[in-house]
Amino acid sequence: xxxxxxxxxDDQRLMREGLRTILEMESDMQVxxxxxDGQAALEWYxxxxxxxxxxxxxxxxxxxxxxxxxxxxxxPQARVIILTTFDEDALVFDGLRAGALGYLLKxxxxxxxxEAIRKVAAGGALIEPSVARKVLAEFSRLASPxxxxxxxxxxxxxxRELEILKLLAQGASNRQIASQLYLAEGTVKNYISTILDKxxxxxxxxxxxxxxELGIL
Numbered sequence: 400x401x402x403x404x405x406x407x408x409d410d411q412r413l414m415r416e417g418l419r420t421i422l423e424m425e426s427d428m429q430v431x432x433x434x435x436d437g438q439a440a441l442e443w444y445x446x447x448x449x450x451x452x453x454x455x456x457x458x459x460x461x462x463x464x465x466x467x468x469x470x471x472x473x474x475p476q477a478r479v480i481i482l483t484t485f486d487e488d489a490l491v492f493d494g495l496r497a498g499a500l501g502y503l504l505k506x507x508x509x510x511x512x513x514e515a516i517r518k519v520a521a522g523g524a525l526i527e528p529s530v531a532r533k534v535l536a537e538f539s540r541l542a543s544p545x546x547x548x549x550x551x552x553x554x555x556x557x558x559r560e561l562e563i564l565k566l567l568a569q570g571a572s573n574r575q576i577a578s579q580l581y582l583a584e585g586t587v588k589n590y591i592s593t594i595l596d597k598x599x600x601x602x603x604x605x606x607x608x609x610x611x612e613l614g615i616l
Contacts, residue, residue: 400427402426402427402428402429403427403428403429403450403451403516403517403520404429404431404447404448404449404450404451405422405428405429405430405431405449405450405451405452405453405516406430406431406432406433406434406440406443406444406447406449406451406452406453407419407430407432407433407434407453408433408434408435408436408437408439408440408452408453408454408455408458408463408466409433409435409453409455409458409482410435410436410455410457410458410459411455412435414455414505415433415435418430418453418482418512419433421509421512421513422509422512422513422516424509425513427517428513428516431447431449432446432447432449435458436458436459436460436461436466437454437458437460437461437462437463437465437466437469438460438461438466439460440452440454440461440466440470441461441466441469441470441473444470444474444477448474450478450520451478451479451480451516451519451520452470452477452478452479452480453480453482453516454466454467454479454480454481454482454499455481455482455483456481456483456485456494457483457485463481463483463494464481464493464494464497465497467479467481467494467497467498467499468497468498470498471497471498471602472498477498478500478519478520479498479499479500479501480499480500480501480502480503480515480516480519480525481494481499481501481502481503482503482504482505482512483502483503483504483505484504484505484506495526495604495605495608496605498601498602498604499604500519500523500524500525500602500603500604501515501518501519501524501525501526502526503515503525503526518570518572521572521574521575522572522573522574522603523570523571523572523603524570524603524604524607525570526604553597553599554597555597556594556597556598556615559580559590560590560593560594560597561615562580563576563580563587563590563591563594564594564606564607564610564615564616565610565616566579566580567591567594567603567606567607568606568607568610568611568616573587573588573591591603591606594606598610
C-alpha cells in the first residue's frame with residue numbers, strides 16, 4: 400500500500416517533531432517534509448508535492464491562511480488541513496474560504512488526526528465539531544429564509560445531485576459515493592463538477608457549507 404505523503408507546516412520545532420513522531424507510527428503515513436512558515440511551505444510543496452499538508456495558522460513571514468490560499472490557487476489538487484490552537488470565528492471562515500479541506504484544533508488525539516488525514520487524502524473533508532457549529536451558526540445568521548432556494552440557485556440540483564451532495568457533506572470520497580449509489584467513479588466525478596458549478600463554489604468543503612446555508616442538507 401502506498402503511504403499517504405505528508406508535509407507539516409508549523410513555526411514551532413517541537414510541534415513539528417511531535418506530529419512527525421505521532422504520524423510515523425501509522426503504517427500508512429509518511430512525513431516527507433517540514434516547513435517553519437507559510438513561505439517555506441510554498442517552496443517545499445512544489446518540490447515534494449505531498450498528498451496532505453498540515454498547516455498551522457499563526458506563523459511568521461506568511462501565515463497559514465494566506466499560504467493555504469496561494470497553495471490552492473497554484474495547485475488546485477492541494478489538500479490542506481488547518482491544524483491550530485485557535486477557533487476564532489474570523490480565522491475559521493478565512494481558512495475555509497482559502498480552500499482548506501479540514502479545520503482541526505490541536506487538542507485532538509493522534510488517532511483522530513490520523514483518521515482526519517485519511518479522510519482528506521481520500522477526497523473528503525472534515526471540520527472539528529466545535530468549529531462546524533460556528534460555521535453553521537454563521538450561515539444560519541446570513542441566510543435569508545424568505546428567499547426561495549430556486550432564486551438563490553440559477554439552476555436547482557436534481558434528486559441525484561442532491562443525494563451525492565449529502566454524501567459529499569458527510570465526508571465520503573468519490574469511490575465511497577460510487578459504491579453506495581452503484582455508479583462509476585467517473586460518473587460521480589462529473590456529478591460533483593456539475594454540483595460545484597450550480598452552487599458557484601470551488602471545492603467540496605465549500606459545496607457542503609453552501610448546501611447547509613441553503614437549507615438543503
